[in-house]
Amino acid sequence: MTLQQTSVIFFIGFLIFVGLVAFISGKLGNRTTSGSADVDYYLGGRSTPTVVLAFSYVTSSISAACFMGDPGIMSTVGWPYYWVVIAVIPGLIIPAVLLMPKMRMQAEKLGSLTIPEYLGDRYKSETLRLIIAGVISVFYIFPLVAQFKGAAVLLESFTGISFKAGLAIISVVIVFYVIVGGLKSVAWTDFVQGLPMLVISVVLVVLSLKAVGGFNGLEMKLAEINPDMLNIVQAEASDAQMSLSGVIGNFMFWCVIFISQPYLCSRFLAIPDIKRKTIGTFLITALILSSVYNSFYLCGLTGRVLFPDVPADYLTVTMAKEMLPTWAAALMMIGIFAAMMSTATSVLLVVGQAIGRDFYSKTINKNATPEQEVLVTRIAVIVIAAICFGFNFVNPPEFLSVVLYLGLSGIGSCIGVPLFSAIISQKSTKEGAIVSAIAGPVSYLVFNYGMAINYWFSCLLAILVSAIFMIGISTYINHSQKTQNGYKACVDPVK
Known part of the structure; x- marks a missing residue:
């Protein structure tokens, strides 16, 4: 039997x-949970x-970039790009320790079900909620387009299904998973899909390392291809991925911008409780899974040695076809496809929530019933999926990772500072949150696209600008209120 069959x-x-x-998970969830x-x-x-x-938290985080895009970049940059792995693992775990318990507790107390709603309630600002919901609805189109394209390319490579036919299949499947049962359905499918992804991450890394002669053989052959691939960091340049400034910005991205993504931190609102055992189980599971999954980046280096003429985004797919038995290569296709679906379903659900709850039931129709709200959310999911299908059908993007990170950076630079400030500071104000939520993505676009500053360092600068506005405006507002209160106490003393 052929690989395609x-x-x-x-x-x-x-x-x-x-x-x-x-x-099944959707039906059971509707019957047995909150009512x-x-x-x-x-x-x-x-x-x-x-x-x-x-499982859902980690598998949603890795996406097509982890299995195709980022190993492709690593195959051209070399070891300096491994700073992504060094940063992403603690970036998924350490901030979660700070955010998870307080977000879960505060959100339940406030009655918040989405990240825009939580921040709007926390700062008592409908304007902030609408800004964040709007940014989510726009910027998440980019990573969704990337996931749809990656899955369609994968299907075409392995099954022979045409790109456009595969795109249609993927769109229908992803929409079904999201609308049938919401978060519970998405989480359980992520769990099931995560298992083949786990196997693939280990098997192909081990086989490819063995094929190049282990780490010693890998280093020798990379030195022959390009000695710069063995450097710790790249030299400072406008097109450098991991110069020293890029490395610093890389940690800011994963520890603040990435963890602030609503499709990830919404899992914090959904945990059953905030007992130490529950939090510990979540974090330990996430640590183990993220360590295993992100080892797949090594395939970028081994693949460059073994298949030097293959285009970067197709490198891992080619490795699977050439190095694995037919059934194992097909299983790898399923694993990568599962990674894309995990991210796409999670992101699509969050966009639908922003439209159905934050725009519709909280603004347009405040008397909407929960059932009406969910219906609008499901309709929004279908519409957004159709838009992503249309973009890829007409003019699919060339580089998956570039499109993916554009969307993530725009949203993370909007939400990051208001989110962390909501948890760690009682003195942060709604005025500061509103301005910082606008300043973050605007400054990111200016630094990265207007001034051509390194992508990762642009993320760092955007967060710094956002934080400066938050601190400055909140300090001014608090000082003004304190002065006014003091003045009132003088002119109207307590009797």
């Missing part, structure tokens, strides 16, 4: 199995098992 069989079986999981349609759909009734949520 095997891949088609595996793919159909995978869709049927995961589809059943999504359908409120919106809480069940958005947060899985806060009853999804902790390990399943942790």
Whole structure:
């Protein structure tokens, strides 16, 4: 049996199995959780098992970039790009220790079901909620387009299904998973999809390292290709990915911008409780999974040695075809496809929530029932998926990672400072939050696209600008209020 035939069989079986999981989890969730349609759909009734949520948290974070885009970049940059892995693992864990317990506790107390709603309630600002919901609705189109394209390219490479036909299949499948059961359905499908991803991450890394002669052989062959690939960091240049400034900005990206993504930190609102055992289980599971999954970046280096003429974004796919048995290569296709679906379903759900809850039921129709709100969310999911399908059908983007990171940086630079300030400071004000939420993405676009500053360092500068506005405006507002209160006490003393 050929690889194409095997891949088609595996793919159909995978869709049927995961589809059943999504359908069953969605139906059970609707029957046995909170009794409120919106809480069940958005947060899985806060009853999804902790390990399943942790799987969803990590698998949603890795996406197509981890298995195709970033290994492709690493194949051209070399070891300096491994700073991404060094930063992403603590970036997923350490900030979660700070954010998770307080976000979960505060959100339940405030009755918040989405990240825009939580921040709007925390700062008592409808304007802030609408700004963040608007940024989510616009900027998340970019990573969604990247995921749809990556999955369609993958299907074309392995099954022979044309790009446009594969794009249509993917769009229908992803929409089904999201609308059938909300977060609980997405989390359980992420859990099931995470298992083949786990196997693939280990198998291909081990086989490819063995093929190049281990780490010693890898270093020798990389030195022959380009000695600069062995450097710790790249030289400072406008096109450098990981110069010293890029490395510093890289840590800011993963520890602030990435962790602030609503499709990730919304999992914090959905954990069953904030007991130490629950939090510990979530974090330990996430640490183990992220360490294993992100080892796949090494395939960028081994792949460059083994297949020097293959285009970067197709490198890992070629490695699977050439190095694995037919059935294993087909399983790898399923693993990468699962990674893309995990991110796409999570992001699509968050965009639908922003439209259905933050725009519709909280602004347009404040008397909407939970059922009406969920219906609008599902309609929004279908519309957004159709837009992503249209973009890829007409003019698909050339570089997956560039498009992906554009969307993530825009949203993270908007939400990062207001989110962390909401947790660590009682003195942060709504005025400071509103201005910082606008200043972050605007300054990121100016630094990265207007001034051509290194992408990662642009993220750092954007967060610094956003933080300066937050601190400066909040300090001024607090000082003004303190002065006014003191003045009132003088002219109207307590009797």
